[in-house]
Amino acid sequence: MSVMLNRQIVLTRRPVGVPQPEHFELQCHPLPALGEGEMLIENHYLSVDPAQRGYVNDENNYAPPLPLGAVMRAMAVGRVLASRHADYAVGDYWYGWFGWQDYCIATPAALLRRVDPQQAPLSTGAGLLGINGLTAYLALHDIGRPQPGETVLVSAAAGAVGSIVGQLARQAGARPVAIVGSAEKGRRCVEDYGYEAWLDYHQPIEAALRDTCPRGIDVFFDNTGGDISDAVLRQMALFGRIIQCGTLATASWLPAPQGPRAEREILTRRLRIEGFVIFDHQRRFDATAARLAALLAAGQLRYAEDISEDLAQAPQALVDVYAGRNRGKRLIRLR
Amino acid sequence: MSVMLNRQIVLTRRPVGVPQPEHFELQCHPLPALGEGEMLIENHYLSVDPAQRGYVNDENNYAPPLPLGAVMRAMAVGRVLASRHADYAVGDYWYGWFGWQDYCIATPAALLRRVDPQQAPLSTGAGLLGINGLTAYLALHDIGRPQPGETVLVSAAAGAVGSIVGQLARQAGARPVAIVGSAEKGRRCVEDYGYEAWLDYHQPIEAALRDTCPRGIDVFFDNTGGDISDAVLRQMALFGRIIQCGTLATASWLPAPQGPRAEREILTRRLRIEGFVIFDHQRRFDATAARLAALLAAGQLRYAEDISEDLAQAPQALVDVYAGRNRGKRLIRLR
Numbered sequence: 001m002s003v004m005l006n007r008q009i010v011l012t013r014r015p016v017g018v019p020q021p022e023h024f025e026l027q028c029h030p031l032p033a034l035g036e037g038e039m040l041i042e043n044h045y046l047s048v049d050p051a052q053r054g055y056v057n058d059e060n061n062y063a064p065p066l067p068l069g070a071v072m073r074a075m076a077v078g079r080v081l082a083s084r085h086a087d088y089a090v091g092d093y094w095y096g097w098f099g100w101q102d103y104c105i106a107t108p109a110a111l112l113r114r115v116d117p118q119q120a121p122l123s124t125g126a127g128l129l130g131i132n133g134l135t136a137y138l139a140l141h142d143i144g145r146p147q148p149g150e151t152v153l154v155s156a157a158a159g160a161v162g163s164i165v166g167q168l169a170r171q172a173g174a175r176p177v178a179i180v181g182s183a184e185k186g187r188r189c190v191e192d193y194g195y196e197a198w199l200d201y202h203q204p205i206e207a208a209l210r211d212t213c214p215r216g217i218d219v220f221f222d223n224t225g226g227d228i229s230d231a232v233l234r235q236m237a238l239f240g241r242i243i244q245c246g247t248l249a250t251a252s253w254l255p256a257p258q259g260p261r262a263e264r265e266i267l268t269r270r271l272r273i274e275g276f277v278i279f280d281h282q283r284r285f286d287a288t289a290a291r292l293a294a295l296l297a298a299g300q301l302r303y304a305e306d307i308s309e310d311l312a313q314a315p316q317a318l319v320d321v322y323a324g325r326n327r328g329k330r331l332i333r334l335r
Numbered sequence: 336m337s338v339m340l341n342r343q344i345v346l347t348r349r350p351v352g353v354p355q356p357e358h359f360e361l362q363c364h365p366l367p368a369l370g371e372g373e374m375l376i377e378n379h380y381l382s383v384d385p386a387q388r389g390y391v392n393d394e395n396n397y398a399p400p401l402p403l404g405a406v407m408r409a410m411a412v413g414r415v416l417a418s419r420h421a422d423y424a425v426g427d428y429w430y431g432w433f434g435w436q437d438y439c440i441a442t443p444a445a446l447l448r449r450v451d452p453q454q455a456p457l458s459t460g461a462g463l464l465g466i467n468g469l470t471a472y473l474a475l476h477d478i479g480r481p482q483p484g485e486t487v488l489v490s491a492a493a494g495a496v497g498s499i500v501g502q503l504a505r506q507a508g509a510r511p512v513a514i515v516g517s518a519e520k521g522r523r524c525v526e527d528y529g530y531e532a533w534l535d536y537h538q539p540i541e542a543a544l545r546d547t548c549p550r551g552i553d554v555f556f557d558n559t560g561g562d563i564s565d566a567v568l569r570q571m572a573l574f575g576r577i578i579q580c581g582t583l584a585t586a587s588w589l590p591a592p593q594g595p596r597a598e599r600e601i602l603t604r605r606l607r608i609e610g611f612v613i614f615d616h617q618r619r620f621d622a623t624a625a626r627l628a629a630l631l632a633a634g635q636l637r638y639a640e641d642i643s644e645d646l647a648q649a650p651q652a653l654v655d656v657y658a659g660r661n662r663g664k665r666l667i668r669l670r
Binding site for chain 1: 363390418449557560561564580581582585588590591592593594595596597598599600601602604605606607608609612615624
């Protein structure tokens with residue numbers, strides 16, 4: 001068997017804050033032979049996710065930081081090219097921790113969910129039916145529990161998670177309101193993603209919140225934190241629920257930036273704030289993805305993908321996501 | 336019927352932060368005649384509670400601020416001296432919103448719970464079986480849900496709520512740890528209130544937390560907020576629960592003081608933070624008080640009361656509670 005070459009995006013410098021292209025190198029290495037119990041995965045769609053910032057920063061997170069010299073940790077959808085594990089068949093598609101590279105030698109621990117290309121377009125395995133849609137569905141329903149008529153406010157509402165949250169909240173009979181960074185995104189939220197209203201966080205947000213959420217905010221699906229959250233907290237309704245799903249607004253947590261203390265608002269409004277990490281819920285991925293796929297097949301769910309094809313551009317794509325320059329789920333298609 | 340005189344502590348100036356004696360006046364007024372549907376209550380024990388700060392400050396709270404010229408809003412245990420309401424019998428004891436005064440003319444809305452002097456000493460109606468014990472029990476079990484072996488950290492642990500939380504957490508099989516303001520309080524927590532360890536927040540708290548809570552903190556029963564909470568947040572265990580029960584550490588919320596942002600800790604540690612206000616749970620008061628009284632009768636619960644007898648000293652007593660100078664539940668006995 002001839003030696004296969006594998007292009008990889010390798011972390012070569014430790015970033016503080018959002019990783020930049022200069023923290024990575026595109027390298028090319030021969031693939032080692034497959035060991036017992038391993039699979040060779042051919043990557044089709046690489047995922048670009050805000051959470052990747054946390055994978056490379058040496059700061060408090062839910063996973064240890066990626067070591068220098070390692071392939072960038074990333075989710076992807078790929079196909080099993082070869083298998084030395086009886087439980088995993090050649091030809092199957094999987095969603096898993098395959099990294100920003102052409103090929104991945106994976107053990108079962110890296111495989112999150114088998115992707116059925118008949119269920120939905122293959123790319124959705126890394127977005128709508130991947131961590132983004134799964135997060136939207138599970139965090140909204142587990143923590144947010146929107147009731148009919150309630151106001152559900154979503155930050156980064158036009159993003160890969162927020163665009164799904166709006167539609168699901170609307171289906172639950174709630175009134176979704178979008179926080180976005182531009183009028184163009186706001187319009188997309190209302191036209192495509194089920195939102196009833198939107199506001200631009202570059203404008204004075206307190207007044208805009210009072211206008212769009214006159215009875216207060218029952219559920220805040222928070223993908224940003226920061227100044228936006230501060231303002232929202234003060235307009236939460238009694239017994240409101242806050243889903244802490246992301247912290248896009250804060251570039252670095254070393255040290256933690258200052259903000260107004262929240263204890264008094266939490267107490268007097270009886271708020272519940274809860275952190276959500278999708279990987280805690282892996283056993284529910286299949287059932288939840290099936291529900292999302294059924295909504296998609298019934299024409300009740302829209303999604304947007306922002307796909308490019310150059311592996312070398314993956315680091316820049318992550319910078320763009322942090323800058324809000326993506327239009328929907330950011331993916332790199334390799335084949 | 337001769338005119339009865341009523342001594343009252345009246346709010347005469349609007350405080351910012353903790354109210355001081357100069358914000359009040361002791362006044363004496365004749366009692367008006369009892370209207371249809373009203374009861375005349377003779378106060379026996381007046382309650383002194385940190386929450387009273389919030390009643391008089393003109394800042395965000397769960398009740399509108401007390402108007403100037405009004406009797407200080409306060410809980411008390413009193414006896415029905417006269418009744419013009421068929422459902423309320425003369426001679427019965429009640430716990431309710433009777434204010435810092437000798438007598439209160441009350442409607443049913445002011446009455447929270449009938450107190451049975453056979454169930455437990457009358458004074459406990461305003462403390463252990465009043466909002467303090469009820470808060471300890473319901474907030475700990477509803478939000479904290481301590482599991483056997485878990486670490487339950489409590490701020491203001493020697494106070495009227497904290498002293499009960501320690502004992503209840505111990506009974507649930509958890510490991511209660513006290514945060515207090517002095518070694519003397521710490522010793523009391525361990526000797527009397529079921530705590531396994533204590534730390535003084537005047538000492539460097541991060542290191543003390545690591546020593547006393549080496550596996551992290553599963554439940555934080557937070558009566559203080561402020562710097563203490565900031566340090567605790569960073570040593571919470573995964574899936575930890577924080578009960579936001581009080582904000583003793585912050586004297587004024589206008590404007591909200593700054594502190595390190597919590598979003599990243601909440602997210603990465605999957606914390607749940609929830610505000611607790613006891614008055615949301617009024618329908619469970621009787622059943623919960625009965626459980627606490629049964630524990631008391633069985634010798635499984637200790638409580639401390641710090642009782643004085645001078646109505647005029649009530650404002651100073653509140654200052655003392657904020658300064659941590661009370662030893663147990665602060666009460667004013669009037670008869």
